Amino acid sequence: xxxxxxxxxxxxxxxxxxxxTLLWAPAVSAQTPEPAPSTSAPTKDSPxxxxxxxxxxxxxxxxxxxxxxxxxxxxxxxxxxAGRGTTNAVGGLAFDDxxxxxxxxxxxxxxSPLHDTVPDRDVIVTPGTTTPLTITDPFKDAxxxxxxxxxxxxxxxxxxxxxxxxxxxxxxxxxxxxxxTATGELPVTSRKTDFWVKQIKAPAxxxxxxxxxxxxxxxxAPVTVxxxxxxxxxxxxxxxxxxxxxxxxxxxxxxADPSGGGSGGAKPTGTPGTNSSATPAAPTGDATxxxxxxxxxxxxxxxxxxxxxxxxxxxxxGGATLTAARHRRRDDDSERNKPQEG
Numbered sequence: 001x002x003x004x005x006x007x008x009x010x011x012x013x014x015x016x017x018x019x020x021t022l023l024w025a026p027a028v029s030a031q032t033p034e035p036a037p038s039t040s041a042p043t044k045d046s047p048x049x050x051x052x053x054x055x056x057x058x059x060x061x062x063x064x065x066x067x068x069x070x071x072x073x074x075x076x077x078x079x080x081x082a083g084r085g086t087t088n089a090v091g092g093l094a095f096d097d098x099x100x101x102x103x104x105x106x107x108x109x110x111x112s113p114l115h116d117t118v119p120d121r122d123v124i125v126t127p128g129t130t131t132p133l134t135i136t137d138p139f140k141d142a143x144x145x146x147x148x149x150x151x152x153x154x155x156x157x158x159x160x161x162x163x164x165x166x167x168x169x170x171x172x173x174x175x176x177x178x179x180x181t182a183t184g185e186l187p188v189t190s191r192k193t194d195f196w197v198k199q200i201k202a203p204a205x206x207x208x209x210x211x212x213x214x215x216x217x218x219x220x221a222p223v224t225v226x227x228x229x230x231x232x233x234x235x236x237x238x239x240x241x242x243x244x245x246x247x248x249x250x251x252x253x254x255x256a257d258p259s260g261g262g263s264g265g266a267k268p269t270g271t272p273g274t275n276s277s278a279t280p281a282a283p284t285g286d287a288t289x290x291x292x293x294x295x296x297x298x299x300x301x302x303x304x305x306x307x308x309x310x311x312x313x314x315x316x317x318g319g320a321t322l323t324a325a326r327h328r329r330r331d332d333d334s335e336r337n338k339p340q341e342g
Contacts, residue, residue: 051127054096055103058134059087061115062189066091067137069111074123075104086111098125110137114191114219139219141185142193148176148203151228156180160227161201166193175201188219197225207232 055074059067067087074083074095082103083095102124107117115137123131148160161175164186174182186195194216202208206229217223 051100052097053100053125053127054094054098054130055105055123055125056095056130056132057087057093058132059091059093060134060136061112062136062139063191067111067115069109070107070135070137071109071111073106073108074098075106077102094130096130100125100127105133107135107137112137114139116140139188139190142188142217142219143222144172144174144184144186144217145222145224146174146176146182146184147224147226148180149226149228150206151230157203157206157229159201159203160199160229162197162199162225162227164195164197164225166195171195176203186217186223188217192216192218197227199227199229202229205232206230 057072059070061067068089068091070087070091070093072085072087072093073081076082082098085093085095087093102122104120105123106120110117116139118135118137123133125131144164146160146162148157149155150157156176157180158176158178160180161173163170164172164174166189172184172186174184176182194214196212196214198212199209209227209229213225213227215223215225
């Protein structure tokens, strides 16, 4: 009788025939190995470091030149100072190892007498990143003094209005006050900037100065602009003594003919034995012609022909009177010498 031995479960019986005898052998069992603990797993005692960021500044001016000596202060959200410093010889300044967040950057000094500072600005710092900033400081405004003067006397004039600008753009408008001056600030874009000035309103009683003039101004420097005006020309008040004499109304009248005839030289008309005289009549009208309008005053030379004519008439009249007297005397003598009739 065969005897069966039980193998421990879950063993698998394997039968083998050896010399006609059947034997049972126990089976080998396999188990899944457990994983070994990892040495890379974090432990409770290893802290995790937080990442930081930074800000890097490059400072220049409108012309592109780097600026050293500019001072900056960095404030956190609570208003506490997170850093401060000045730009180096190449215009650089860095704030490193900053916790992520929003910061306030303030420029406290431009480091130059020609430049102004920029307004405050916010800067965002992100982990593991350095934020670059380029800051350009503007030039300081030029200080302009406007003067308006009389071009002859140099007296200051109020009420002169001018425009000042670059190209086709007006940057500043000034009007002189009671003292004849006005002041203002003119923005400049370089160390030497050319401007034009044009008068748009002249002082009362003066002509407008129409041409545009140019001048040069620098940042932060004073400059004086002078505009001169000529007094408006007025019509002169007429002098009564300079008024011309009235125009003559007609040609001077010819001397009257003693005989009552037409014009011409005077002739004796008396006949012997009459008692009429041959005295010539005086010329009618003004013998001296009036000066035409706008002509120079007469000196009397133009009256010479009339004077000569009058003298001739007087001589002729005298001769006629003398001849008539002689004839009358002869007639009287002839009457006295006639023989008396019985």
